[in-house]
Each structure stands twice: as C-alpha cells, then as structure tokens.
Amino acid sequence: MGEMEQLRKEAESLKDEITAARKAVQDLTLQDHVAGTAVVGRVQLKIRKTLRGHLAKIYALHWGTDSKLCVSASQDGKLIVWDSCTTNKVHAIPLKSSWVMTCSYAPSGNMVACGGLDNMCSIYNLKGKDGNVKVMHELAAHTGYLSCCRFLNDNEIITSSGDCTCVLWDIETGSQKTVFAGHLGDCMSLAVAPDFNTFISGACDYTAKLWDIRDGQCRQTFGGHESDINAIGFFPNGNAVITGSDDASCKLYDLRSDQELITYQDSSIMCGVTSIAPSFSGRLILAGYDDFNCNIWDSLKAERVGVLSGHDNRVSCIGVTPDGMACCTGSWDSFLKIWN
C-alpha cells in the first residue's frame, strides 16, 4: 500500500473513532433532558422603531456596546451609525466601494469597520478631532471578498473572507498577525467568544470551526449541515455555538461535548437562514430567513415560538442588543426595524 493511501486510511479511521467517541457521551439527548420543561410561551415582539435612510439592500448591522447606537451597511454605498432610540443618523459615511457585505462597531465606540467585494477591511475613526469621519486604515491582504469582521478592541480586528481564511489584524500597522486557515470553502461569518480568547467561523464547506486567537490553532470542527453556513453566533454562556445554514436549519453545538445538541427546523421552512442571534439568556434564538421572515425558536425545546414579519424582502442581518432589551433586523427592503 502506498504511503499516501496509508495516510488517507489513517485519517479516515481517526474520524471514525472520533464519531464513536462523540456517540459514547450521548447518554441523554437535550430533548430528553428538557422533556419535563414547558415550552416558552408564544413570543410576540412588536416593531418599536423603523430606521429609514438607506437607498438599497442592507447587508449587515452591528450594535454598539451601549445598546443604543448601531451601525448598518448598505449597497447604496453608505455606512450609517444610528441613534436607534431617536432614529437619528449620527454618521452617514460614504464608502469607496458600494459592494459592502459586513460592518462592525468597536466595543469602545471609537471606530467602525466594513468591507466586501473590495477584499479589504476599512477602519473608520468616529472620534476624529474635527468631527469628520475618515478612513483610518485599510487592511488589505485577503484574496477574496470580506464576508464578516469583528473588533476585539481598538487595536485588533478579526476578518473572515471568501478566500477561505480568517485573519487577526493589528490595525495600527495594518499587518496580519495571524492567519486562520483550514476551511475548505468561503468563510461566511464569524463570532467572538464572550471571553475574547477564541472565535468561531462558519463556511461554505458546511462546517463551523473554533479557533484559539492566541496561538492560531483550530481547536474544534463541527459538521452536520448540508449546505453553506451563513450565520454563526455564541450562546451567551460561551460554551455553545449556534449556526444558520442554506439547508433551512439552525443547529446548536456544544463545545464541551464536542457535538451537535439539537437542530431547529420545520418542514414548512424551505429557504435558507441568513442571520442568527440569541436572546440575552439564550433561551430564545432569533433567525432571519430568505422568505422575508424571522423565526423565534425555543432553544431548548426546538419549537418555533414566534415570528417577526414586517419586511418586504429578505432579512439579511439581525442583532440583539448587549443588554438584551431589543433586537434589530436589517433587510434587502432597505429598512432596519427594532423589535421587542
């Protein structure tokens, strides 16, 4: 047997052993464990505000840490920072490239970032001396589109790209500190752990990967989806991951048992999931779909307990405020809506 053949066999047998090891801890399913718990009652959220101003599809939104300001990115070539309580636009930032796919608000509130088909991550300083918002840095090195970006702090940002890698950047020097390679398909989305030591990425190879920010290693890989993973997020306790996919389902994976716990799907839902976010306690999972709606799932019982319908086109992004008071949906219909 040739050496390559031997290695391939070894890799396959290891994967089989891992499947067996995962099965070995399946003493009880999540469903069994919560059989005695009641389903959360019907959740009816109402639209409290509509943020109008974008002229084309909204692709991304991100809440600031104060739970009141948020930033949105649209294909009209603008990044808008909203005071969502008053619905006023705090900043309307014109972009060099209108093909924007992602935006992020720094935890400090000092900066925002965005990127898209230009393959770059552009950082904007919101607290410039003269009050004007200017490009502070342009992080260029990806060879594919920028699908997602998230600040760790004012000096570091993580990006995911269509070139199948994620990168940790030092913003000031514009250099790539760490390249996280391993996905076999475009990376579509990323989320940073509550303790900022790790992050997760979802990709078009149907897997989610957990990465250690400090040493650049992939710690865990989760499969099971049957199509692209478009959206990913951490469960609030930091020990579980939620994903949304083109296969019309969402999944909950636990990091400590290293496997999928439950799938959120319904035979009546036949379209892809575009975005996902947990409620403050994690008991509810809000997911945006291609069919213009957002479904609210009881995360433990895997039952649909509510729907947000109010958009006239695909819901492309969703975010729950850090204080859990409200959620915001962004759509291809050019509007952002605040619900609770």
Added chain:
Amino acid sequence: SLETLLALLTQDARRENSPNMEDVIGRMQDEKNGIPIRTVKSFLSKIPSVFSGCHFVLGLLKTPLFVPLVEALHLGTLMAAHGYFFPISDHVLTLKDDGTFYRFQTPYFWPSNCWEPENTDYAVYLCKRTMQNKARLELADYEAESLARLQRAFARKWEFIFMQAEAQAKVDKKRDKIERKILDSQERAFWDVHRPVPGCVNTTEVDIKKSSRMKNPHKTRKSVYGLQNDIRSHSPTHTPAPETKQPTEEELREQIKFWQAQLDRHRLKMSKVAESLLSYTEQYSDYDPFLSTPDPSNPWISDDTTLWEMEASKEPGQTRVRRWGFGIDEVLKDPVGREQFLKFLESEFSSENLRFWLAVQELKRRPIREVPTRVQEIWEEFLAPGAPSAINVDSKSYDKTTQNVKDPGRYAFEDAQEHIYKLMKSDSYSRFIRSSAYQELLQAKKKVKHLKQFDVSHKNCNIVKYYYNLK
C-alpha cells in the same frame, strides 16, 4: 395565508402540492372571471392589453385566497416587484390602487421559470435597443453606462453580441405593430426586474456572496436570446469558486495530527451539558427582556430611560448585585462589580491577584508598540523577585512567563493569568460573595460613611452593624 403566498414568490414554484403563482395569475387573466383587460385610447395612439390598478386589487380580493383588503396592495406590489406584471408608464414596480395602467408579463419571462440572465444577454438587449429607431426607446443614462461597461468587459466577443442583437432586431421588425409594442414593454419589464433602475431594490438578485458559486439546480442556465454556451461567461464582478483539491502528503499529516488531538480531547456527557444549558437559561431568564418584564420598564416600550440611567450609575441596584453572585465572570464583566470586588480585596490586603488580572486584560488591548514596556512594568510589579505586589503562581507558569517576558507580546502572561483566575474563582470570589460588604449591597442597605474610619476586619464589621441596628 399571506405568509405562504409570499413564500411562493421567492421559492421554486415547481414544487408538488404547493399553490402555484401561475394559477393565481391565470385566474386574474381569465376572460370570463378575471379582471378587465382592454385597449385604451391615448392621445394619438392606442395602448393595448392593459388593466388598471384598482381592478387588480379587486381581482385579488375575489380570488379564493382570502386576501384581506389591507394586504391586497402589499401582495400586489410584491407580485409586481417579482415581475408578474408591470406599470406601462414608468419603471417603479409597485401596485397603486387607482387608475394607473399595468400589463401582465408574458409567461416566457415569469419568475417561476427561475431566470438568472447573464450579462451577455443584457448586452444583447441594450445593443438591440440602440438599433431601434423610435426616440422613446432610447437608452436611459444608467443603461448607456451599463452598455459602455459591458462593451469594455466583452470587448473580445463584441462581434458575436452585435450579430445576435442584429438578428433579434430583425425578428422584432417582422412582428405586427401592436404585438411589438406589447413584447417590447414586456422585455423591458423583464430587465427592470433583473437589472433594476439604480435606487430600486432588486428582488431577484442572488446574494453577491453566493453569485460566484452557481449551485442551484433549479435556476435556468439558458440564454434569453439563444446565445451559445461558448460565448457566454460570468459577469466581470464574479470570482471563480475555489476548487477542492486532493490534500498533499504534508496536509494529510497535519490533518492526522489535528484529528488525533481531537480524539484525545475530553468530552463532557450530554446529560451534564444539557443540565448546564437548562440551568443557565433558567438563571438568566429573569434578566432576559424578551422573557421577563424588566424593572422598572423596558425603555423601548415605555420611553422611560430609568433602567439605562440605573445601569450607567455607580450605585448598583439589587438585581445587578444579585447577578454578581452567579459567577466570578459576572463580577469581572461589570465595571461596578470589579470596583466593589477590588475594594473588598483591598480591605483584606489581598488585592494583588485581581490587580494583576486587570492589568493583563488591559495589556491585551494596548497598541502593539506599547506592549513591551507594559509587559516589563507588570513583571516588575507582580512577578519579579522582590515585587511589591507579588502574586503566587505555580512554578510551571512562572518559568514559562519568565521566558515570555524576554520576547514580550500581548499574551506573555496568559498562563499566569489563567492560574490566578482559577485562584480567584475558588478563593477570593467566594469570600467576596460571603462578605458583609456584598451582602449589604444585595440587601440594598445604605452605605455607612462611618465604616471607613474603622478597621474593617470581619469582627469589627459585625460590631458596627450591631451598633447601627440598635440605633
């Protein structure tokens, strides 16, 4: 239901047992029971085959879809946006409940055929338009720009595109005048959906992140104008999909290393994990505004910002203090929690652990040029021999840190910090939660300024409390 209908519009209509949009349109167009479609006289000419918006709305109400009036306009607009019918006088694909005239789209161009027309077809269309004599068919500014861009992109195949446009124009000329009017408008409406006027929202466009990887088998790959495969290609903005190659020997060895590490990892039992998830969500559901009403109120609903003001203030409310009791992370997350924890530890003269932990957290957020100096400072303060705030770290972490400090980076103190965190969790944190300082905050007793003047050892705290209660 409206939900189902809206779902229809975005899915492949050719599914078994699902209501069909083509049935709905068919019903509306029915000669006997459908809406009135007629030729209207206008100035010097006739406008063939139109219906008015208000008749369409009435027609929707009459179908066995039970669409309520308030939704009929909404649904009709969505049908227009998807291209099942269009206004004859402008390019804005919405439905108005008045005398505005609309025309049905021809079945060839229906969305249920799952069109994904390529730029080569759009090029043929625009080129053909320039060959038509009528002034009213002149290209709009955005169309002229698109044509110029496409000419640059398809420079090498422009001869074929031009020839195809000529052939199409010839076929069009042969048609009857009225027929041509209708077909021209339907063709234009098709392109309004697939190459919309700037500023209009395009309902059919695929997410640009996916457009380079055409995997959907339902989508039609055929050309609108019968162009052959060899001259069609992706738009200049699409990037080719990465190909999955067979792994090399080195990659295989890396994979094996990874899988071996995965196999060796400890996995927690599902029952334990399920229990932990259940208890976490139960513990925090009181704090989840989607599940429990916030106290005093959710500012979004009541327009009363008291809750936010309380969060921002230095005086922590009871519910906030209670959360600190859930775990050390809650205290460390909350700036007021950190402050109280630090104050408590200082009163015990054991604050060096927390101060070290906070310093290392802050170090990780510094700009890279400040890191080496800061690392030295932290080393000097907490770990160097004779350090003023010496912390107790296990020998393994100490040795590793000594090495790291020689080549200082943001993560120089990771091992030490983890050790100190575990120490705080099991020791300092539990003492803090049991302390009278914390308990008082929890019971929302007012702070007594007198306490600061006394030696705040545990024994004396009790005496002071007793004295105060007596009063």
